[in-house]
Amino acid sequence: MPTADRVYRGGTIHTMDPTRPTADAVAIHDGTIIAMGETDCAAVTGAATEVVDLSGRTLIPGFHDSHAHPVLGGLGMAECNLDNIHGYQPYLDRIAEYAEEHPDDKWVLGSGWYGDVFTDGFPHRRDLDSVVSDRPAAFTSHDAHGTWVNTRALEVAGITRKTPDPDGGRIVKDTDGNPTGLLFESAAELVTGLFPSVTSADVERALRNSQKYFHSLGVVGWQDAGVGVLTGSPHDSFHPYVSIAENGGFVSKVTAALWWDRAVPYAQQIETIKERRAAIQGVDGDRRRGGLQATVVKIMLDGVCENLTGALKRSYRGHDHEHGLLMFDAAELKEIVSGLEANDFDVHIHAVGDQALKLAVDALTQNDGPSPERRHQVAHLDIADPAELARMAEAGIIANVQPLWARRDSVLVDTKLPLLQEDQQSHHFIFASMRDAGVRLSFGSDWPVSSPDPIWGMHVAVNRTAPHNDPHGQDDVAQNEPLLGEEKITVGQALRGYTLDAAYANGYDDVSGSVEVGKSADFAILDRDPFEVDSVDLGDIVVETTVSAGVVVYQRA
Structure with a gap:
């Protein structure tokens, strides 16, 4: 048995292994879990082993996200991102500020709006026109199924009252038949294809x-x-x-x-x-x-x-x-x-x-x-x-x-x-x-x-x-x-x-998803135990450390 590179102890470990739901220590070597429990971990602890005292905190398996779009999320963080605010005026204020700070951008682009802040649940081109009228602007909804554009974007894309709905999409029009500036599903491609590369x-x-x-x-x-x-x-x-x-x-x-x-x-x-x-x-x-x-x-x-x-x-x-x-x-x-x-x-x-x-x-x-x-x-x-x-x-x-x-x-x-x-x-x-x-x-x-x-x-x-x-x-x-x-x-x-x-x-449960000997050392260390806090405070728990294959990839400041 190799000597452990690192041992975590002094807190609660929830393993997600039904044969051993909790443990009081875990040892890792070269990114892999090699021992569980104080006795077995002590046996692989050497002079060079780093011993991490959890100080009463909780260690759980690292989380996996089984459905995400990190390319869109990452690109969105680099544009006018509305994700962390909610409200009609806050949206317009942030867009106006972003447009002013990026005067040379040919398009003003962003994402993250929620429909409930708009009248009847949907944005209109005139809302966006009020803060960006000099160049085309387009904002993807938080669910990525709708794109809100201004009048200039409709003009550049050639979208008029005569433009038919594309296959798999819908151009929203008002009672007079004029496009409102909202494009659903594949209709967004009429505009997104014109974005800067x-x-x-x-x-x-x-x-x-x-x-x-x-x-x-x-x-x-x-x-x-x-x-x-x-x-x-x-x-x-x-x-x-x-x-x-x-x-x-x-x-x-x-x-x-x-x-x-x-x-x-x-x-x-x-x-x-x-x-x-x-x-x-x-x-x-x-x-x-x-x-x-x-x-x-x-x-x-x-x-x-x-x-x-x-x-x-x-x-x-x-x-x-x-x-x-x-x-x-x-x-x-x-x-x-x-x-x-x-x-x-x-x-x-x-x-x-x-x-x-x-x-x-x-x-x-x-x-x-x-x-x-x-x-x-x-x-x-x-x-x-x-x-x-x-x-x-x-x-x-x-x-x-x-x-x-x-x-x-x-x-x-x-x-x-x-x-x-x-x-x-x-x-x-x-x-x-x-x-x-x-x-x-x-x-x-x-x-x-x-x-x-x-x-x-x-x-x-x-x-x-x-x-x-x-x-x-x-x-x-x-x-x-x-x-x-x-x-x-x-x-x-x-x-x-x-x-x-x-x-x-x-497709990674053979090497991750639980704290077990032989699996990758994938952990999240929490400031509190989710099984012990009042359920209404569960969302307030904080991740303090993230370990992926034995590497500390995040440490809270």
């Missing part, structure tokens, strides 16, 4: 900055839910990912979910993703130390309920003939899934509405269902029919959910719930029902759609109310009135969703 160096910089941000939150691994050219995005993120991996730049465990581009013919797309997987496999290293793998393909099946593009079995309330938008019909989806399974890919399907969920489960369970080694997953499941949950459990399909959304914030109360029928509302983010049905729950953030802070996500999963410090959940309802309180889950279940089960969804 984003270089590979820009994307690499964004990814490296995102990795640092993740580390500050205790996140040691993530699944990028769309590596390639996403709908509405002007850049291809694949080559920057490979470049960073080739240069050993990922001190994290990263899974690239390759984007299924609906604009590319089926046979060509299959060959492209196979080539991309092979290119990434060519830079594989020691999985315990991190790196990059491409085992998953991401398919966008529908949109979101807030803009009536989430695909529902029943119509939206007040919109009797509107059932949402499907990017693929049932036959197309089944063909794609069959082709991916035949080539040994896991499938990750975006399905927000219950009709999209049904089609996703139909496709993933065709031909007697997926093979046991497949880690198919459906993302979001905003509205889930319990009948589909039973089918998911039987087939081993993962529910890849975003717990931070399951609270009664103003976005939900003002812009989403009014569109849903009562029975749809009762099946809204039903995490406990998923658990009780036997569905594996894997947690992700969908960042930059919402914060990637796992502590905040755990808080909402456990309380069904907003964390105290979340700027998008500061009203009394969000803070104090649970959303479907019976759908709460326990702290242990929430922690598992962000550690072992998220690592499973990402």
Whole structure:
């Protein structure tokens, strides 16, 4: 047995290993856990071993995010970022200030707006015109399904009252037929294709900055839910990912979910993703130390309920003939899934509405269902029919959910719930029902759609109310009135969703996600024990240290 490089002791260690839920010490050597418990750790402690006194703090497995968009998040941090504020006037003030500070930018670009701050839930070009009128401006919504542009941007893009909706998208128009400045889904590409070019160096910089941000939150691994050219995005993120991996730049465990581009013919797309997987496999290293793998393909099946593009079995309330938008019909989806399974890919399907969920489960369970080694997953499941949950459990399909959304914030109360029928509302983010049905729950953030802070996500999963410090959940309802309180889950279940089960969804549970001998030394050290604090204060816990494969990648100042 080698001598330990470092031993952590003097606090509580929650392992996520059901055979040994807690420990009082852990020893690591060369990035790998070699011993657990005071007795065994003492046996591998030598003169050169660094002994870290936890001083009563809590050590847990490092978090994994099973659904994020760190390229978009990283690029957003370099533009006019509205993520950390909430309000109509604060948005306009920040945009005006940014435009003034960047007079030479040909476009004023940014992201992160929430619709609930605008009249009727949607921004208008005249709002943006009031602060930027001299040049085109475009701002992506926090959920990335809508783009808000000013009048100058519409002019540059040639969008008029006569411009038809593109396939898979919608140009919002007023009662007179004039475009309002809001572009949904693929309609955004009419504008994003005109943006100043984003270089590979820009994307690499964004990814490296995102990795640092993740580390500050205790996140040691993530699944990028769309590596390639996403709908509405002007850049291809694949080559920057490979470049960073080739240069050993990922001190994290990263899974690239390759984007299924609906604009590319089926046979060509299959060959492209196979080539991309092979290119990434060519830079594989020691999985315990991190790196990059491409085992998953991401398919966008529908949109979101807030803009009536989430695909529902029943119509939206007040919109009797509107059932949402499907990017693929049932036959197309089944063909794609069959082709991916035949080539040994896991499938990750975006399905927000219950009709999209049904089609996703139909496709993933065709031909007697997926093979046991497949880690198919459906993302979001905003509205889930319990009948589909039973089918998911039987087939081993993962529910890849975003717990931070399951609270009664103003976005939900003002812009989403009014569109849903009562029975749809009762099946809204039903995490406990998923658990009780036997569905594996894997947690992700969908960042930059919402914060990637796992502590905040755990808080909402456990309380069904907003964390105290979340700027998008500061009203009394969000803070104090649970959303479907019976759908709460326990702290242990929430922690598992962000550690072992998220690592499973990402394909790294063999080397990460729990504190066990033989696994990578991936830890987050917290200032308090999540199992001991009052649940309403869970979101106030702070990550003090993050360790990835034995390397201290973040230390709170």
